[in-house]
Amino acid sequence: MIRVLKPGLLTSVQDLGRYGYQKYGVIASGVMDQLAHRLANILVGNQENEATLEITLLGPVIQFEKDALIAICGGDLSPTIDGIPIKMWRPIYIKKGALLSFGQAANGARSYLAVAGGFDIPEVMDSKSTYLRANIGGYQGRALRSGDLIPFDPLGKFSQQKLEFLCGKAGSELFTEMDWSVSSDLIPLHRRDPSIRVIRGRQFDLFSEESKTNIFNEAFFVTPQSDRMGYRLTGAFLQLKKPAEMVSEAVSFGTIQVPSEGNPIILLADRQTTGGYPKIGQIATVDLPLIAQAKPGDHIRFKEISHEDAQTLYLERERIINKLRQGILLKFK
Amino acid sequence: MVYSFQPLGDNAIMIELGKDIHIQTQQKVQFIASILDNHTKDWMIEYIPAFTTVTLFYDPFKIMRHAKKGELPYNYVRSWLESFLTGVAVENKITQRMIEIPVCYGGELGPDLEFVARHNNLSEDEVIQLHSAGDYLVYMIGFAPGFPYIGGMSEKIATPRKETPRLKIPPRSVGIAGKQTGVYPIETPGGWQLIGRTPLELFRPEKHPPTLLRPGDRIRFYPISYEEYLELGGDKE
Structure with a gap:
């Protein structure tokens, strides 16, 4: 069990999303940074879809009520255990009673905490993700508050081995960090001016020549009106050649749509299932973690990528994650 | 049946069945949805039907097990859909509640x-x-x-x-x-x-x-x- 002593700005239970229900109008929800979430789970021997805590900008304080194997990936929110800074992107054995605290965002915006065995909360429509607006799923359908107690499952066999291995080393310390981590080429660098690769959207050619040039040449700022549903950007105004009537159609994680007032919106984890604004672009999946870690004030530049290259990069990334998963399994054989 | 395909990002394909809101287009959308319901594959994630389109989300990595060497996942999905849709007329026996x-x-x-x-x-x-x-x-x-x-x-x-x-x-x-x-x-x-x-x-x-x-x-x-x-x-x- 973990006990939430301070909830932080916005901490919620999320997995890879509620899929299969978008046709009923139920939004997908799920983590913003899928890469960090998956790696955190892999590091503690969980299935990649197991729920993690998504911790936003200002971190919570969490007490462990029993020994656990954890991993923290994603944005660097200055995690400490009983005041001692700890390393991210690796398994950490934490003892009963220890306090895990997160501070200010040193880099990125969202951190993911995975616990070996996974959080023991009921699934709603096949997912543990919190759908904040409808109060569905996750921990009582809401963001975490002080005093919440979240149980985690008994450890799987694989994690039990790791825990015993680490316990031997821990001695009287409150925690022990593994001496290996995710290789640095899988860890994204979160800059305040990320370059994001974008495929042309379905309505790209309906935009004016100026807008088609500006989308790939101008910087766009992330405004404070940005959340898990979408990031509202400002920069060059983007306009259609002539007004067009559009009927609603599916949107997706990373769709860049442009309402008639001309400021683009990037749709994210809590997006609606369908939308009626023209799509100027779609962010390549491999670059979604960079967007998930962007925060208000950051300026983004979009760089065009072909659909074919985006799929090739997608497959390459998956092969690397697959290798990592197998490598971690071998370490504990 | 007239249709066209377009990618929605690198993990979805949009099937367009008409330009305007129309009952016949709605029936085509339902027809595609029923095909997808009856032929689920391990690489399919889900689909979103709308007024004139059906969008199918897929897992490109899982498709690699089925695709020919060097075949783009999108092209694999498109061919798979075409094999169902070529020469097919929308059946009128779609049950309406x-x-x-x-x-x-x-x-x-x-x-x-x-x-x-x-x-x-x-x-x-x-x-x-x-x-x-x-x-x-x-x-x-x-x-x-x-x-x-x-x-x-x-x-x-x-x-x-x-x-x-x-x-x-x-x-x-x-x-x-x-x-x-x-x-x-x-x-x-x-x-x-x-x-x-x-x-x-x-x-x-x-x-x-x-x-x-x-x-x-x-x-x-x-x-x-x-x-x-x-x-x-x-x-x-």
């Missing part, structure tokens, strides 16, 4: 009924009569869980949205916006003119499927009294 929705019109549950009547130079009873006489079709579900986009309302009761949207529209409210009518499944802000409320739950996350209405359903609204509304489980809130 008729869903009857009881509505308590007017009063506190339908505070804008009077405005809708005045705007169209009708009496409140005439508005109720016209609204409940319509033969409606659910074109798609979107915007909110279980929210139906409904076609078929009489233009005689068309009314523009409110100038200032309400911050909270109670769930199960029946409203009019322009030439559209709809029912709100969950509490949301909105500018619709509210003419009544149904005791039926349109979104029930604990059930499968979690929504009362599905694309392709026919709908009939029928008026009930406030007492009947309460008897059927409607709340006063």
Whole structure:
């Protein structure tokens, strides 16, 4: 069990999303940074879809009520255990009673905490993700508050081995960090001016020549009106050649749509299932973690990528994650 | 059947079946949905049907097990879909359900009924009569869980949205916006003119499927009294 002593700005239970229900109008929800979430789970021997805590900008304080194997990936929110800074992107054995605290965002915006065995909360429509607006799923359908107690499952066999291995080393310390981590080429660098690769959207050619040039040449700022549903950007105004009537159609994680007032919106984890604004672009999946870690004030530049290259990069990334998963399994054989 | 394909990002394909909102296009959308329901594959994630399109989300990495060496996952999915769609005519035997929705019109549950009547130079009873006489079709579900986009309302009761949207529209409210009518499944802000409320739950996350209405359903609204509304489980809130 973990006990939430301070909830932080916005901490919620999320997995890879509620899929299969978008046709009923139920939004997908799920983590913003899928890469960090998956790696955190892999590091503690969980299935990649197991729920993690998504911790936003200002971190919570969490007490462990029993020994656990954890991993923290994603944005660097200055995690400490009983005041001692700890390393991210690796398994950490934490003892009963220890306090895990997160501070200010040193880099990125969202951190993911995975616990070996996974959080023991009921699934709603096949997912543990919190759908904040409808109060569905996750921990009582809401963001975490002080005093919440979240149980985690008994450890799987694989994690039990790791825990015993680490316990031997821990001695009287409150925690022990593994001496290996995710290789640095899988860890994204979160800059305040990320370059994001974008495929042309379905309505790209309906935009004016100026807008088609500006989308790939101008910087766009992330405004404070940005959340898990979408990031509202400002920069060059983007306009259609002539007004067009559009009927609603599916949107997706990373769709860049442009309402008639001309400021683009990037749709994210809590997006609606369908939308009626023209799509100027779609962010390549491999670059979604960079967007998930962007925060208000950051300026983004979009760089065009072909659909074919985006799929090739997608497959390459998956092969690397697959290798990592197998490598971690071998370490504990 | 005429259709075209386009990618939506690097993990989805959009099948376009028409340009405008039309009953025949809706039937094509339903036809594709039924093909996908009956031929699930390990690489399929889910699909989203809309007015003129069906979008299929897939897992490019899982497709690699099926695709030829060097074949792009998108091209694999497109070929797979084409093999089903080439030379196929939409069957007319798509089963349509008729869903009857009881509505308590007017009063506190339908505070804008009077405005809708005045705007169209009708009496409140005439508005109720016209609204409940319509033969409606659910074109798609979107915007909110279980929210139906409904076609078929009489233009005689068309009314523009409110100038200032309400911050909270109670769930199960029946409203009019322009030439559209709809029912709100969950509490949301909105500018619709509210003419009544149904005791039926349109979104029930604990059930499968979690929504009362599905694309392709026919709908009939029928008026009930406030007492009947309460008897059927409607709340006063």
